[in-house]
Amino acid sequence: MTDAYIYDALRTPRGKGRKDGSLHEVTSLRLSALTLNAMKARNNLDGHAVEDVIWGNVTQVMEQGGCLARSAVLASDLDQSIPGLAINRFCASGMEAVNLAANQVKGGAGEAYIAGGVEMMGRVAMGSDGAAIAVDPSVAMDTYFVPQGISADIIATKYGFTRDEADALAVESQRRAKAAWDDNRFAKSVITVTDQNGLPILDHDEYMRPGTDMQALGALKASFQAMGEVMPGFDKVAMLKYPELERIEHIHHAGNSSGIVDGAAAVLIGNKEFGEKYGLTPRARIKATAKIGTDPTIMLTGPVPVTEKILKDNGMEIGDIDLFEVNEAFAAVVLRFMQAFGVDPSVVNVNGGSIAMGHPLGATGAMIIGTLLDEMERADKETGLATLCIASGMGAATIIERV
16 A cells, blocks of 8 residues: 655644634634645645545534535635545544545545644534434433543543542643743644734644642532532443442543643645655654544543554554653543553653643644654654544544654
């Protein structure tokens, strides 16, 4: 099969996903178009330079509906001959866009793709598209559905993670994110979002709270305790599924869970001939991709089995990976990953993660691939793995190698 290379990866800063966030005035369409324009300009793409734009976003309603990918192409400087495909694999949508593009290139279906995603969580509320698994009893009851926050607390309870351990991971995420920004580690990838007059709106991740410490987090109430213990009593649903648990320990709160933010990211993927045509040097090879379904109640353990799968399928071991990006949807997700594989925390989310900088659902998968690549280059490492947990019980992963 043909090798698929990453030629470029970029992202917008993450804006606070609320009305006073810096990106709130920017639509999903415009932020997507700005991101595509930056990719076109940075790589001197012209005409039908890429086969398709594959664009992930999770809440595909209102201004994020109607095949946003195609609308974004038409709103951008890309040629109108380039189509667009909108996809949704919940939190892994951006990664799945990259993986799908890479596998299309490997299979010979076009020389190059732009893949990534967007989510304007301050403009299109999470969950506003509905979800059968949550509202249709025919599936919700059979799968013992509980909200994600409860699932994160189930992980903590089942695998023995304490509130202090979760808070410590969150504090370290904030520290690492600040250190990365202070050291300009994101300079290669982060573009400035501008208004229609070309004036800057945002050039940094504004969700970060670098002053966070254990004392501040210790003062926060557990966010999911009420919905678990009172009404509608999701803890009881969980314990029907897992009768070995005497109770659910509620350890997650706003400080050790991912932040609600706005943002977009894109990755330029192509074969060798594409790079030669445009005078581009490949930065990495997409070695492998994987996805898997998992238990839908505990829901967020997907990074473990999908990593096991991708390593086994490619004859690799965990020790063959130099760096990891494990999306910080909730602290327990990352704690469980490190516990399962015995991975040193020093090589996981080296520059902080979604607890510190936020999780713009449909964009995050592409963002962490770009972050992983930047850090592999900075630290002179050869192989990296990015992975995410996914709503309703799935996992996705990508392995990249520098070239």
